[in-house]
Amino acid sequence: MEDSNELVQRQSWLNRNWKWFIPSGCLTLLVLVALFIGGIFYEVTSVLKDSEAYKESMIAVENNKLVVEKLGSPVETDGIVSGTVTSHNEVRTCNVQVPLKGPKGKGTLFIVGEKRGTWKYSEMSVYIKNTNEKIDLLEK
Structure with a gap:
């Protein structure tokens, strides 16, 4: 034992x-x-959402009557913001996709631009999922 x-x-x-x-x-x-x-x-998502390009684009979305008509009001982000915002020698570039939603539907905001002093966008558009329509936010 x-x-x-x-x-x-x-x-x-x-x-x-x-x-x-x-x-x-x-x-x-x-x-x-x-x-x-x-x-x-x-952290990556926060960097994208804090960028000037994102903020300026969301203002353009909210002020575009056609986007608000198609998605409803309020238009909000819907999920994960993806893409890149880079900086090299005081030149910033962005290529960002933002999922959007509103009471009437869903869409995706596409932002492509470059900043040398101020942002110049080569693309800022919203793709509306329900109608397969692309709305150019850069058109006057």
Whole structure:
């Protein structure tokens, strides 16, 4: 009897607790990885939404009567903003897609532009999903 008690006492903590420690350790690792990826995603999305190009384009969307007519009011973002905003030697470029929604439908805002002092857009348009229509926001 004494030998078996000695054997139980000699087992390491991990040998006694591995059945719950390993699964919970793996779960903790997965949660940390998910939080890290989520944090990076949040930062990238925040950079895109904080850009001047995004803000100017959303103002153009809200002030365009045809877009408001097709999507309804208010027009809001609907999901993940994607694309790139880069800066090199004081020249900024953007190529961004913004999913939009309104009470009447959904669409996508496309923004392509370059900033050398002020933003100059080569494209700022809204694609309306329901009607397969493209509305150019740069037209006067």
